[in-house]
Amino acid sequence: MQRFTLFAIFAALVAFSVDATVYFKEQFLDADGWKNRWVNSEHKSDYGQFKLTAGNFYGDAEKDKGLQTSQDARFYATSARFEPFSNEGKSLVIQFTIKHEQKIDCGGGYVKVFPADLNQADMHGDSQYYIMFGPDICGYSTKKVHVIFNYKGKNHLIKKDIKCKDDELTHLYTLILNPDQTYEVKIDNEKVESGSLEEDWDFLPPKKIKDPEAKKPEDWDDRAKIDDETDTKPEDWDKSENIPDPDAKKPEDWDEDMDGEWEPPMIPNPEYKGEWKPKQIDNPNYKGVWVHPEIDNPEYSPDSEIYKFGNIGVLGLDLWQVKSGTIFDNFLIGDDVKEAEEFGKETWGVTKGPEKKMKDEQDEQKRKEEEEKNKEQETATEDDGDDDDDNDDEEEGEEGEETPEESEGEGEEDEVQAKDEL
Numbered sequence: 001m002q003r004f005t006l007f008a009i010f011a012a013l014v015a016f017s018v019d020a021t022v023y024f025k026e027q028f029l030d031a032d033g034w035k036n037r038w039v040n041s042e043h044k045s046d047y048g049q050f051k052l053t054a055g056n057f058y059g060d061a062e063k064d065k066g067l068q069t070s071q072d073a074r075f076y077a078t079s080a081r082f083e084p085f086s087n088e089g090k091s092l093v094i095q096f097t098i099k100h101e102q103k104i105d106c107g108g109g110y111v112k113v114f115p116a117d118l119n120q121a122d123m124h125g126d127s128q129y130y131i132m133f134g135p136d137i138c139g140y141s142t143k144k145v146h147v148i149f150n151y152k153g154k155n156h157l158i159k160k161d162i163k164c165k166d167d168e169l170t171h172l173y174t175l176i177l178n179p180d181q182t183y184e185v186k187i188d189n190e191k192v193e194s195g196s197l198e199e200d201w202d203f204l205p206p207k208k209i210k211d212p213e214a215k216k217p218e219d220w221d222d223r224a225k226i227d228d229e230t231d232t233k234p235e236d237w238d239k240s241e242n243i244p245d246p247d248a249k250k251p252e253d254w255d256e257d258m259d260g261e262w263e264p265p266m267i268p269n270p271e272y273k274g275e276w277k278p279k280q281i282d283n284p285n286y287k288g289v290w291v292h293p294e295i296d297n298p299e300y301s302p303d304s305e306i307y308k309f310g311n312i313g314v315l316g317l318d319l320w321q322v323k324s325g326t327i328f329d330n331f332l333i334g335d336d337v338k339e340a341e342e343f344g345k346e347t348w349g350v351t352k353g354p355e356k357k358m359k360d361e362q363d364e365q366k367r368k369e370e371e372e373k374n375k376e377q378e379t380a381t382e383d384d385g386d387d388d389d390d391n392d393d394e395e396e397g398e399e400g401e402e403t404p405e406e407s408e409g410e411g412e413e414d415e416v417q418a419k420d421e422l
Contacts, residue, residue: 020336024082024315027330027347028052028065038067039120041077041318048074048324050317055101055327057358059351064170066097066329069107069321077123079316082333084116086310092177093340094133095332097348099170102325109164109319109326110134110146113333116313123316128153130309133175135164145185145192147175149201151306156201162193170327170355172348176337177307189344197306204303208294216292221285231278239273242266 028034034052041047048071058064069076098109113131114123132148132155145162148155162185165171174186184194198204248264256262315331330347332340 020334020339021085022332022334022339023085023312024080024331024333025343026080026315027063028067029062034067038078038080041079041123042121043077043124044075046074048076048321050076050078053327055099055325057101057355057362059170059354059358063347064327064329064351064355066099066327067317068327069324072324073322074324075125075320077316077318079114079118079120079123079314079318080331081116081120081314084311084313086308087177087179087312087335088305088308088310089179090335091179091337092307092309092312093174093332093334093337094131094177095172095174095330095340095344096134096328097170097172097330098135099168099327099329100137100166100325101168101327102323103168104137104166104321104326105323106138107319107321107323107326108134108136109328110136111328111331112316112318113309113312114314114316115309115311117311118314118316120314120316123318125318127318129155129316130312131175131177134173137164137166145173145187147183147185149197149203149306151201151203156203159200159202160193160195169359170329170348170352172330172344174340174344176340179307181304181307189341189349203306204301205297205299207297207300209297210292211295214293216290220290221283221287222290223283224286225280226283227278228281229278233276233278237273237276239271240269241272243269 026034026037032052038050040050048069050067051070052065053068054061054064054066055068067078094111094113096111100109110132111134112129113133114127114129118127128150130150132146134146135144136146137143143164143166145164147158147162150156165187172186172188174184174189176184176186178184181197182194183197183200185192243266244264245267246264250262250264254262312333315333317328330343332343334340
């Protein structure tokens with residue numbers, strides 16, 4: 001029994017290794033070798049440059065190296081090619097890590113998956129792609145995960161709002177597209193959104209539409225409440241909204257010839273009750289809210305292959321950033337969800353802890369330096385204040401002391417006065 005169990009496990013592992021296919025993987029582990037695999041677009045002459053680095057903080061100095069945007073306020077456009085494939089009949093998994101260590105204020109962090117016939121040297125913002133996926137941040141209002149699919153030549157945005165991570169640490173983004181027309185979005189190997197393609201995108205016309213021939217019957221009463229016809233207005237109801245101020249008095253200097261006839265100012269009437277309306281009662285003829293009947297939409301046609309892309313062959317970074325510093329790494333395109341999950345654990349999962357530790361240590365060191373700097377400034381300010389006090393004391397002392405000449409002069413005057421008195 002034990003031998004059979006081991007054999008079953010071995011067979012399952014063999015089947016897994018055969019069935020799981022990785023079409024593209026990039027970890028930038030061979031120094032400058034990536035430059036032979038990635039092609040920079042020449043569509044614009046002033047694209048920003050990528051550089052290979054692990055950034056200012058990391059979990060592993062070598063394994064965390066990735067492509068980093070290096071120039072502010074620039075468009076970026078580079079891509080890598082792989083053997084073309086179709087995802088027909090199988091899942092498609094797109095995964096990568098991203099770190100906005102620059103405290104990104106406005107810029108893209110997404111990837112695009114292109115058809116194999118893309119001219120990489122001419123890739124630009126209007127180049128037709130299959131899928132666009134990843135975070136996009138701009139100010140406080142835009143902090144979302146884009147999931148855009150191209151269907152019959154038109155790009156369709158997801159109708160749901162998926163919040164992205166906006167801190168400075170590395171995060172793992174995963175998109176899963178299944179042949180049963182479902183999808184899943186994961187961040188840091190945790191599901192954050194899922195659903196069906198037909199429901200969460202407007203790929204197809206609606207299945208049902210309002211019947212254009214149907215109209216609400218003329219005698220349909222949709223008033224839940226009506227006026228009580230037996231209710232009457234009280235006789236003392238009508239009061240003026242404003243009345244003359246009874247406490248007001250004509251000024252003594254009022255001249256009717258010059259100022260005209262004096263009238264007291266108006267004030268709100270405390271007895272004013274507003275416009276009278278009869279009380280409301282339940283409408284005995286109420287039929288409820290009329291619902292427009294629906295019919296099958298003649299323009300709707302089901303499509304069981306919305307998920308399918310027939311010639312996938314290029315992964316690209318085509319984005320704009322105001323403040324540079326974002327690092328892209330650990331790209332994976334495959335057909336097995338478990339394989340992608342394990343790859344995420346082996347890369348981001350291993351280095352995320354040490355990376356955060358280094359970041360926390362740097363922040364603590366920076367905090368201490370700021371405290372020390374503030375203390376030095378406060379001490380310098382206090383010393384300046386003490387010097388001013390000393391100077392003031394010296395000046396006061398100089399003014400209050402008598403000079404020898406002044407003392408001698410005063411003595412002579414006393415002597416003269418004494419002789420005169422004699």
